[in-house]
Amino acid sequence: xxxxxxxxxxxxxxxxxxxxxxxxxxxxxxxxxxxxxxxxxxxxxxxxxxxxxxxxxxxxxxxxxxxxxxxxxxxxxxxxxxxxxxxxxxxxxxxxxxxxxxxxxxxxxxxxxxxxxxxxxxxxxxxxxxxxxxxxxxxxxxxxxxxxxxxxxxxxxxxxxxxxxxxxxxxxxxxxxxxxxxxxxxxxxxxxxxxxxxxxxxxxxxxxxxxxxxxxxxxxxxxxxxxxxxxxxxxxxxxxxxxxxxxxxxxxxxxxxxxxxxxxxxxxxxxxxxxxxxxxxxxxxxxxxxxxxxxxxxxxxxxxxxxxxxxxxxxxxxxxxxxxxxxxxxxxxxxxxxxxxxxxxxxxxxxxxxxxxxxxxxxxxxxxxxxxxxxxxxxxxxxxxxxxxxxxxxxxxxxxxxxxxxxxxxxxxxxxxxxx
Amino acid sequence: xxxxxxxxxxxxxxxxxxxxxxxxxxxxxxxxxxxxxxxxxxxxxxxxxxxxxxxxxxxxxxxxxxxxxxxxxxxxxxxxxxxxxxxxxxxxxxxxxxxxxxxxxxxxxxxxxxxxxxxxxxxxxxxxxxxxxxxxxxxxxxxxxxxxxxxxxxxxxxxxx
Ligand code: SF4
Numbered sequence: 184x185x186x187x188x189x190x191x192x193x194x195x196x197x198x199x200x201x202x203x204x205x206x207x208x209x210x211x212x213x214x215x216x217x218x219x220x221x222x223x224x225x226x227x228x229x230x231x232x233x234x235x236x237x238x239x240x241x242x243x244x245x246x247x248x249x250x251x252x253x254x255x256x257x258x259x260x261x262x263x264x265x266x267x268x269x270x271x272x273x274x275x276x277x278x279x280x281x282x283x284x285x286x287x288x289x290x291x292x293x294x295x296x297x298x299x300x301x302x303x304x305x306x307x308x309x310x311x312x313x314x315x316x317x318x319x320x321x322x323x324x325x326x327x328x329x330x331x332x333x334x335x336x337x338x339x340x341x342x343x344x345x346x347x348x349x350x351x352x353x354x355x356x357x358x359x360x361x362x363x364x365x366x367x368x369x370x371x372x373x374x375x376x377x378x379x380x381x382x383x384x385x386x387x388x389x390x391x392x393x394x395x396x397x398x399x400x401x402x403x404x405x406x407x408x409x410x411x412x413x414x415x416x417x418x419x420x421x422x423x424x425x426x427x428x429x430x431x432x433x434x435x436x437x438x439x440x441x442x443x444x445x446x447x448x449x450x451x452x453x454x455x456x457x458x459x460x461x462x463x464x465x466x467x468x469x470x471x472x473x474x475x476x477x478x479x480x481x482x483x484x485x486x487x488x489x490x491x492x493x494x495x496x497x498x499x500x501x502x503x504x505x506x507x508x509x510x511x512x513x514x515x516x517x518x519x520x521x522x523x524x525x526x527x528x529x530x531x532x533x534x535x536x537x538x539x540x541x542x543x544x545x546x547x548x549x550x551x552x553x554x555x556x557x558x559x560x561x562x563x564x565x566x567x568x569x570x571x572x573x574x575x576x577x578x579x580x581x582x583x584x585x586x587x588x589x590x591x592x593x594x595x596x597x598x599x600x601x602x603x
Numbered sequence: 604x605x606x607x608x609x610x611x612x613x614x615x616x617x618x619x620x621x622x623x624x625x626x627x628x629x630x631x632x633x634x635x636x637x638x639x640x641x642x643x644x645x646x647x648x649x650x651x652x653x654x655x656x657x658x659x660x661x662x663x664x665x666x667x668x669x670x671x672x673x674x675x676x677x678x679x680x681x682x683x684x685x686x687x688x689x690x691x692x693x694x695x696x697x698x699x700x701x702x703x704x705x706x707x708x709x710x711x712x713x714x715x716x717x718x719x720x721x722x723x724x725x726x727x728x729x730x731x732x733x734x735x736x737x738x739x740x741x742x743x744x745x746x747x748x749x750x751x752x753x754x755x756x757x758x759x760x761x762x763x764x
Contacts, residue, residue, distance in 0.1 A: 208745045210764075224631040225672050229756055249630070260631040306670040306694055322672040322698035328755045332764065336745065336755075370617055371664035375693050404664060404692055459617060545626040545669075566621040566668060573644040 187434025189342040190409045191377045194317040194431055198300045205341040205438070213241065214299040216329040219285045220246040220261050222304035225323035227267045230330045237271050238333040243294055244268050244276040245285040248541045253548040283513030283539035286310040286481035290394065291515045296420060296428035297412035302326065302335060306401045307481050307563065312378075313394035314420060315412035315430065320401060340377040340406045343368075344439040347384025349448035354597050356491070357392025358483060358561070358581030360445060361399040362453040366463030367443070374404030376440065379433060384447050385410060390419040391487035395581075398482045399563050402460040452596040454559070455579040458567045466584055466596045473578070475558040476507045476589035477570075480544045483561035483582050484512030486519045492586035493525040498603040501533035502592030508543070508550045509536045534589070546570045552577075559588045604723035604750060607684040607705065609656035612649070613715040618661055619668035620695065624677045626669070637677035655682035658721065660713045662688065666695025675699040685721045687711055687728055700746065701754040709739035 185202065192203055199209035216238075218226050223244060230237065244264055249257035268276035277288060286307055289295045297315030302308060306320035321335065329335050345364065365372070378400050380393075388396070393410045400408030410416070412430045454469055456462040478484070478492050489511060501507040509529045511517035517539060520526050526536050543550030544562045552558055552571030557578065560570065565577035578594060587597040621644075628640040642649045659665075659678070665688040666674060675698050678686070685705040699706050707721055709728055717732035728737040742750060748763075749755060758764040 208743065221626075221629045222670060222672065224634070225676075233756070233759060248626075256630040256632045263631055304670055304672075306668065308670075320670040320694050322670055322694060322701060324672060324701040324754065324756060325697060328759055328764070331759060334764075336764075370667060371690065371692070374664065374690060404667060406693060546621075547626060564619075564621070564668065566619045568625060568644045569621055 186438065187436035189379055189437045189439065190411070190431050190433050191317055191340055191342055191379065191407060192437070194298060194300055195337055195339050203339045205339050207339045208336055209339060210334055210336050211300055213302055213329050213333060213335055215241050215243055215294045215301045216326050217243040217245060217285060217289060217301070217303035217305070217308065218323065218326050219248055219305055220250060220264055221248045222323045222326065223264045224260060226304055226326040226330065227263065229324050229327035233331050235331045237330045239271060239273050241333060242273050242275060242330055243289065244273055245288050246277070246279065246282055247285045248545060249547050250279050250282065250540060281514060284481045284484060284541055286398065287484060287512035287516065290314070291423060291513050293420065293423040293425035296424050297416060298429035298431050302329060307398050309400045309405065309407050310394050310398040310481055312397035312400065312407045312409040313390065314416055315410055317407055317409065319406050338375070340375055341440040342377045342379045343373055344442040345378050345380045346382040346442060346444045347380060347388065347447060348382050349384055349446040350387040351447045351450065354583055355450050355452060356581050357388060357395040359450050359453040360447065361396045362455050362460065362463040362579065363445070363450060364443065365399065365403045365460050368403055370402060370459050370461045371404040373400065375406060377406050378408040380410045381433065386413060387447060389487060390415050391485045394485070395482050399460065402563055452581065452584050454584060454594055455565055457565050457576040457578065460563065460565060460579060466580070466594060469594050471557060471578060472593040473505060473559050473588055474556040475550065475552065476505055476585050477543060477550055477558055477560040477562065478508070478582055478585050479510030479512060480541070480562040481512060482563040484510060484516065486516045488561065488582035489516065489520045489525050491582040493528040495583055495586035495597045496532040496534070496590060497528050499532055499590045499600070501589050505589050505592050507532070507534040507589035509534050510542055511539055513539050543570050559585050559594050561585045604705065606720060606722045607656060607658065608720045609658045609684050610654065611713045611715060611717040611719050612653070612657055612659050613713065614659060614661040616662035617664045617667055620666060620671050620674040621668055623666070623674040624671065629671060629673055637673055638681035641677050641681050650681055653681050653683070656684045657682060658719045659683055659686045660711060660719070661686065663690045665691050667692035670694045672698045672702065675702050675704040679704045687721065700749050701756070703753050707739055709737055711737045
C-alpha cells in the first residue's frame with residue numbers, strides 16, 4: 184500500500200494525473216496564471232515569439248506595481264499590458280479603478296480557492312495557500328509557457344508541518360506568528376519546501392491572517408504555505424469564488440521533513456529589523472524612532488488589518504514627526520473601509536490615505552524613503568533599499584504595531600500607548 | 604554546457620533580488636540595458652568593472668526575494684558566465700535555467716578576483732589561483748534537459764514539453 188500524502192502531494196497528484204510524492208518532478212495542469220505590470224512585459228514578449236494561442240480564460244493580468252502610472256516609463260509599461268490584453272482578448276485584465284495589489288485581487292475576484300494550482304509571476308503568489316490552494320511564484324518565461332500550454336513542471340516539495348495550538352492574545356496575530364517562524368528557521372529555512380499548517384490552533388487564526396502567513400512563506404524560502412480548508416475558509420470565499428473547487432486534506436500518515444510547534448498564546452507583538460525578515464524581535468525589546476509608518480500591501484492591506492489599525496488610532500493623532508500612509512490593497516477593501524468609516528478615522532488622525540497600489544512596498548512610488556529614514560511597514564520585505572534609498576531602513580510588523588508606532592513616533596505595540 | 608572561465612566576484616549569504624537589480628529599475632524601457640544597474644546599491648560601479656565571463660561566487664540562498672526574471676537576465680547581460688553558490692532561492696534557480704544562466708550549487712573557497720574555471724559536464728570547479736578543485740553533482744534528468752535546450756521556451760518550440 185502506498186503511503187499517505189501531504190496536501191501539496193495531493194494537489195500536485197490531482198493536477199498532474201501522477202501518483203506524486205516529494206522529490207518527483209511532475210508536469211501539471213495549472214488553474215490560473217497571473218502576471219503583473221512588472222513581470223508581464225517579459226512574459227508577453229516570450230509568449231509572442233511562440234506564435235501560439237493562449238489559454239485565455241486561465242490568464243489573469245493585473246497592473247499594480249507602478250500604477251496609477253508613476254511616470255512615462257511606467258505608463259508605457261502599463262500600456263504594453265493593456266494592449267496585450269486587447270490583442271488576445273483576455274477578459275481577466277483589471278484596469279486602474281478595478282485593480283489593486285495582485286494577490287488581494289486574486290482573492291477578491293475569486294480566482295484563489297482551495298485545492299487549486301495557481302502560479303503567478305510574483306513571488307508572493309504563495310498567498311493563496313491561506314485558502315488551501317497550492318500556489319507559488321514563477322518567473323516571466325514560465326508564465327509565458329503556461330499562457331501557451333496551460334501546464335508547468337513542478338518539483339513536488341517536501342513539507343514542514345507547523346502544528347498550532349492555543350489562541351492569540353489580544354493585540355497579537357498572524358504577522359507576529361510568521362515573523363517568529365521565519366526568525367526561528369531563517370530566511371532559507373524552508374527553501375524548496377512547503378509549510379503545511381495543522382492542529383487545533385488553525386481554527387483560531389482568522390482567514391485574513393492565514394493569508395498573511397502564507398504570503399510570507401517565501402520569506403523563509405518556501406515554495407508554498409498551505410492551510411487546511413475549514414468552515415471559516417468556505418465562509419470567507421462564499422460570496423466571491425469563481426467556479427467549483429475541491430478540498431484536500433492531509434493523510435494521517437503523510438510524511439513531513441520537519442515538525443514545528445507553536446502555542447499561539449505564547450506569542451507577542453514582533454518586529455523584523457533590517458535587512459532581513461529573519462531579524463525578528465519582540466516589540467518590547469526594541470527602541471527605534473521612525474519617520475514613516477506604512478499600512479498596506481498583499482501581506483496586511485486587507486479590511487481586517489485596516490480595522491485593527493483604525494481601532495488603535497481612533498481618537499489619537501499621528502506623531503508630528505511621522506508620515507502615516509494607509510493603502511487599502513484593493514477596491515473592495517477600500518470601499519468597505521469607506522463604508523465602515525475607517526478612512527475617516529485615519530484622516531482625522533492625520534494619516535494619508537491612498538487608493539490601491541503596491542506603491543512604496545517595493546520602493547516604487549507613493550512613500551519612498553530618503554537616506555537615513557526609518558519606516559515601520561506592514562509589508563513583507565526589509566531588504567537593503569527596499570523602500571527607497573540604500574541607507575534607509577524598513578521594519579516589518581503587523582497592523583496594530585504599525586498604527587501604534589505612527590502615533591508614538593517609535594516602534595511600540597498598541598498596549599504601550601496611553602489610554603485615550 | 605560549455606566550460607567557463609573568469610574572475611571571481613565574491614558575495615556572502617542571502618543576496619536578494621533587490622540587491623541584484625533594484626525594483627525602481629524594473630521598467631520595460633530598461634529591458635535592453637539592465638546590465639547597467641546590477642548591484643548598483645550595494646556595489647556601485649560593478650557594472651563598469653565586470654568583464655565578460657566573470658563568475659559570481661556566493662554563500663547560501665543566492666537570489667532570494669522577488670520573482671523578477673530581470674535578476675538573472677541583468678547578470679547575463681552584464682557578462683556573468685556562471686554563479687557558484689552554496690544554495691539558490693528556488694524562483695531564481697528556475698528563472699536562470701530559462702534564460703540560460705549557468706548555476707552551480709557547490710560550496711567553494713574563492714576570494715574576490717581569483718581565477719575560476721567551471722566544468723559543468725565534469726562536475727568540477729577549479730580555483731586556478733589557489734589550485735583547489737571542488738566537485739558538484741549533476742542536475743536531475745529533467746533539469747539537465749532544460750539546461751541543454753537553453754530553457755523552457757525552446758522545449759516548447761521543439762514540441763518537447
Ligand atoms: S504589495 Fe509589495 S510584496 Fe505585495 S505584490 Fe505588491 S510589491 Fe509585491
